[in-house]
Amino acid sequence: MKHLKKTWFDYFLVLFFVMILIVTLYPFLNVLAISFNDATDTLRNVNFIIPRQFTLYNYNYVFKEGGILMPLLLSIAKTVVGTVVGVISTAMLAYVLSRRDFVFQKLFTIMFVITMYVGGGLIPEYLLIMRTLHLGNNFLVYILPGLLWVYNMILVRSYIDGLPMALQEAAKLDGANDFQIWYIVIMPLCAPVIATIALFYAVGQWNSFMDTYLYAKNLPTLQYKLYEIMSQATMQLDPHSTGTMSKTVTPMAIRMAVTVVATVPIIIVYPFVQKYFVGGMTVGSVKS
Amino acid sequence: MAKQNVKHAQNKKKLSPALLWRQRYLLMMSLPFVIWLIIFKYIPLWGWTMAFQEVKPATFAVPIWERTFVGFENFMNAFKDRLFAQTIINTLGISILQIAVGTIVAILFAVFLNELAFFLGFKKLTQTISYLPHFVSWVIIASLAKNIFNDGGVLDTIFGRNLRLMSTNSPLIWIIIVIIDCWKEMGWNAIIYMSAMAGIDTGLYEAAEMDGANRFRKMWHITLPGIRSTIVVLLIMSIGGALNVGMERQMLLSNATVQDHTMVLSWFSYLRGIGNSDYGLGTALGVFQSVVGVTLLLIANKIAGLISDDKLV
Numbered sequence: 001m002k003h004l005k006k007t008w009f010d011y012f013l014v015l016f017f018v019m020i021l022i023v024t025l026y027p028f029l030n031v032l033a034i035s036f037n038d039a040t041d042t043l044r045n046v047n048f049i050i051p052r053q054f055t056l057y058n059y060n061y062v063f064k065e066g067g068i069l070m071p072l073l074l075s076i077a078k079t080v081v082g083t084v085v086g087v088i089s090t091a092m093l094a095y096v097l098s099r100r101d102f103v104f105q106k107l108f109t110i111m112f113v114i115t116m117y118v119g120g121g122l123i124p125e126y127l128l129i130m131r132t133l134h135l136g137n138n139f140l141v142y143i144l145p146g147l148l149w150v151y152n153m154i155l156v157r158s159y160i161d162g163l164p165m166a167l168q169e170a171a172k173l174d175g176a177n178d179f180q181i182w183y184i185v186i187m188p189l190c191a192p193v194i195a196t197i198a199l200f201y202a203v204g205q206w207n208s209f210m211d212t213y214l215y216a217k218n219l220p221t222l223q224y225k226l227y228e229i230m231s232q233a234t235m236q237l238d239p240h241s242t243g244t245m246s247k248t249v250t251p252m253a254i255r256m257a258v259t260v261v262a263t264v265p266i267i268i269v270y271p272f273v274q275k276y277f278v279g280g281m282t283v284g285s286v287k288s
Numbered sequence: 289m290a291k292q293n294v295k296h297a298q299n300k301k302k303l304s305p306a307l308l309w310r311q312r313y314l315l316m317m318s319l320p321f322v323i324w325l326i327i328f329k330y331i332p333l334w335g336w337t338m339a340f341q342e343v344k345p346a347t348f349a350v351p352i353w354e355r356t357f358v359g360f361e362n363f364m365n366a367f368k369d370r371l372f373a374q375t376i377i378n379t380l381g382i383s384i385l386q387i388a389v390g391t392i393v394a395i396l397f398a399v400f401l402n403e404l405a406f407f408l409g410f411k412k413l414t415q416t417i418s419y420l421p422h423f424v425s426w427v428i429i430a431s432l433a434k435n436i437f438n439d440g441g442v443l444d445t446i447f448g449r450n451l452r453l454m455s456t457n458s459p460l461i462w463i464i465i466v467i468i469d470c471w472k473e474m475g476w477n478a479i480i481y482m483s484a485m486a487g488i489d490t491g492l493y494e495a496a497e498m499d500g501a502n503r504f505r506k507m508w509h510i511t512l513p514g515i516r517s518t519i520v521v522l523l524i525m526s527i528g529g530a531l532n533v534g535m536e537r538q539m540l541l542s543n544a545t546v547q548d549h550t551m552v553l554s555w556f557s558y559l560r561g562i563g564n565s566d567y568g569l570g571t572a573l574g575v576f577q578s579v580v581g582v583t584l585l586l587i588a589n590k591i592a593g594l595i596s597d598d599k600l601v
Contacts, residue, residue: 006405009503013404017414020397023471024417027432030442034435046435047445089321096318102311103303108322115325120332121574122535122554123561128332131348145328148321178313207425210536214562223427227540230431259431263424270423271416278479 028263035059035260039253046252058257061249068225068258075206075222075262078142082205087198089148091190094156095182116150129215137218142211146204152197159193160186196276199269206265222262229255339363339575343567362572371556379552381459382538383530385466390477391523393470395515398481399507418475430540433468454543461546468541480522481515488514520592528585531577553577 029049034042038053062068096102097109119125125145135141163186171181187194212224220228232251308315339362341355366372397418404411421429436442437453444450453464492510501509535554542550551559553573561570 007503009403010405013400014406014410016400017404017410021414021417024421024475026442027436028420030435031432045445046440047442092317093321096314099314102314102318103307104315104318108318111322111325115329118333118578119329120335121571121578122558123567123570123574124332124335124338125328126562127335127338127348127567128328132331133327144324147324147328178311179317182317203423207423207427209425209427209540223425226427226431230427230434230540255431256435259428263428266423266425267420270420274416274419 028267031256031259031263034253035256037253039250040248042253043250058249058253059261062254062257062261066254066258068222068261071220071222071225072261074219078139078221079202079205082143082146083198083201085143086146086148086152086201087194090153090197091156091187091194092182093148094153095160095186097153098157098160099178112150112153126214135215137216139216139219141215142205142208142219142221146208146211149200149204152200155197156190156193159190163189192276196273199273199276203266203269222258226255226258226262229258335571336575338568339572341568343571345565345567348567358568362568363576366560366569366573366576369560371551374548375551375553375556378462378549379531379533382462382465382533382552385462386469387523387526387530389466390470390473391519391526393474394477395481395512395519397474398478398485398515399511401478402482402485402511403503403507415475418478420475421472422476424472426534426537426540429468429472433464433541437464437468454541455545457545457548459549461542461549465537465541465550469537481518484515484518485511516596520596524585524588524592527588528581530584531581 026049030046033049033051034046035058036054036056037048037051038055039058041053093112097105097112099105120128129141129145130136135144167185167189168181171185176184207223209221209223209227212219212221213227217224229251337352340357340359341352342358342361343355347355401411401414404414434441434454438444439450439452439455441453443453454461488510492514493506496506496510531553533552533554535552535558538550538552538555554577557570557573557577560566560573
């Protein structure tokens with residue numbers, strides 16, 4: 001709707017959304033500013049978004065002594081491996097379940113879809129992973145239990161359903177087997193939907209915290225490390241550096257620096273991918 | 289598509305070794321995932337039997353048929369637990385508050401954004417930025433929230449006194465949690481309402497304009513009724529999930545002082561089941577949560593069907 005004449009309501013709306021933007025962004029800017037601010041100075045007053053005494057010391061400390069490097073690498077490894085394995089599994093399964101001539105197509109589809117609605121719950125899953133499969137503190141626990149999301153599989157499958165069938169038939173006439181058809185014909189055509197689900201998996205892996213908390217406390221990821229810092233942190237000075245002249249670091253400053261490190265990848269990625277996410281969300285689940 | 293299906297249906301033959309051999313690649317490409325599905329999704333479902341057995345760490349290795357069946361004893365013990373009543377109150381309190389506030393805020397956000405007629409860049413920017421918190425993990429959100437709400441945090445300095453927002457052992461913490469959740473998901477939840485609004489016939493607005501309706505009347509009489517079925521469907525679904533308050537969020541936004549009021553069913557089940565190693569009791573709480581969830585969903589659906597035509601199933 002185009003309103004030629006602006007009324008007071010139009011100005012009110014602009015004001016309203018400017019407020020929303022401030023409220024949304026302020027906590028992020030606040031964390032960013034504190035992470036670059038001198039730790040002792042921060043204790044004076046935390047309400048600022050421009051560093052008062054700029055320093056890189058907090059980051060320096062976090063990477064050199066804060067033990068953040070391993071969790072960071074682990075988070076990256078988990079995100080990369082989880083995404084690659086997840087995408088390949090999802091695409092492969094989606095192709096097979098898009099083949100209406102496959103003998104078990106109906107059966108397998110139903111088996112997968114049911115799990116979207118009913119689950120065993122926390123305790124049985126915990127016991128399976130820890131007591132039966134002994135995956136505790138094993139890197140595989142980050143990959144295997146959440147290997148593929150049925151919702152993503154359905155997204156890819158409905159995308160494949162929309163591709164022209166003639167391509168597959170032509171490849172078949174040329175003597176390609178089903179694996180080759182998937183790999184050579186289908187996969188390249190699926191690039192947009194593959195990008196979408198890759199981002200779903202990547203964001204999910206990067207953000208996940210409960211998997212570490214429940215199953216792999218010895219393999220802390222960045223999110224878990226941040227949780228650990230948070231559950232210890234009260235606003236106290238670090239006992240090792242009480243000298244007034246030397247640089248100090250506080251639990252809060254450490255927490256802020258780690259928070260920024262854990263947030264930056266998301267902030268870089270999400271503006272580019274939001275349209276895929278929005279698309280994926282409004283498509284809704286397409287049932288067979 | 290229908291044509292293809294017919295064609296495939298004709299090709300579909302009886303299960304035979306020859307057919308399996310012909311489709312061996314398809315089998316090889318799907319069987320590993322079916323096995324994965326059975327292990328990671330169906331075996332835990334079978335684990336529901338534990339709710340009716342006495343299962344402790346020592347007896348976990350015992351085959352399922354040799355464990356002692358205790359009927360509904362686990363459920364009874366759970367209901368008699370001193371924390372159970374408070375847990376249910378917390379779970380429902382937070383849920384209801386969140387459904388009510390979350391829905392209203394998201395609708396308001398969507399309706400207002402829809403009306404925003406200033407330069408297009410601003411609308412787009414607002415929308416993009418409003419999604420940001422949705423993509424950020426709960427751990428990070430908790431870290432941000434601590435700066436704002438904790439003692440000596442941003443709000444305390446603004447008001448110049450200690451508001452004790454996250455350190456008062458009362459349902460105040462429910463409100464704080466709901467505010468944080470709203471802040472995180474508002475822009476994202478509005479998407480679905482925005483897309484419902486895009487489907488409203490613009491002719492309706494024009495006709496209303498002819499009749500001299502102002503913008504508020506148009507919002508009230510056209511926009512809101514236009515997204516009514518979307519609102520109802522989302523409400524039914526959220527009522528069905530009323531007991532499924534996530535343990536992750538609760539745990540991260542909680543602290544020792546307010547824990548009495550942040551304990552929810554999923555967390556309680558974890559605490560008793562894994563913390564106390566009473567697997568049977570923990571599973572019973574999980575089963576209770578699922579069964580009540582489905583019941584609530586059906587009731588909400590029925591009520592929605594009675595008062596309007598909008599039903600989920």
